[in-house]
Amino acid sequence: MKQRNTKQRQLVLDAVRGRCDHPSADQIYLTVRGIDNRISRGTVYRNLNVLVQQGEILHVKLPHTDRFESRLDNHYHLLCTGCGAVSDVPLPYRGELDEQTAKETGYTIERHRAVFEGLCPACRQRKEESKGTAKDKNGSPT
Numbered sequence: 001m002k003q004r005n006t007k008q009r010q011l012v013l014d015a016v017r018g019r020c021d022h023p024s025a026d027q028i029y030l031t032v033r034g035i036d037n038r039i040s041r042g043t044v045y046r047n048l049n050v051l052v053q054q055g056e057i058l059h060v061k062l063p064h065t066d067r068f069e070s071r072l073d074n075h076y077h078l079l080c081t082g083c084g085a086v087s088d089v090p091l092p093y094r095g096e097l098d099e100q101t102a103k104e105t106g107y108t109i110e111r112h113r114a115v116f117e118g119l120c121p122a123c124r125q126r127k128e129e130s131k132g133t134a135k136d137k138n139g140s141p142t
Contacts, residue, residue, distance in 0.1 A: 008047055012044055016051070019031075024066065025045055025068065028068065029041050063117070076088070077113075077115050081117050087120075097112055
């Protein structure tokens with residue numbers, strides 16, 4: 001049963017579609033709250049769930065956090081273990097893995113998800129720079 005589209009739901013949908021950084025529910029709440037200061041956190045969270053159920057947005061389940069996005073095709077994600085940034089992986093989805101897994105296990109596979117974890121370029125650079133400052137002028141650790 002399709003639920004009617006409310007002003008609040010449209011604000012939530014627009015907030016997700018307006019970002020490409022895979023925002024958390026709380027980030028979406030803060031964005032929507034900036035537009036309509038009467039909207040509650042519960043209303044935002046409830047509408048996120050409805051939008052996911054309706055197939056309007058995707059719920060991205062990640063270690064230690066849940067994020068949302070408007071990109072609906074099957075794809076993979078990158079998670080920075082330093083700053084928590086989430087981005088899409090620029091590689092094609094490997095649908096043959098779904099077929100192979102179904103054949104080997106007897107499961108009906110809908111999709112698979114993969115999250116690659118590591119340091120983003122900015123965090124990697126900060127880490128390398130902090131290692132450099134921990135050495136004396138001869139290059140020896142301080």
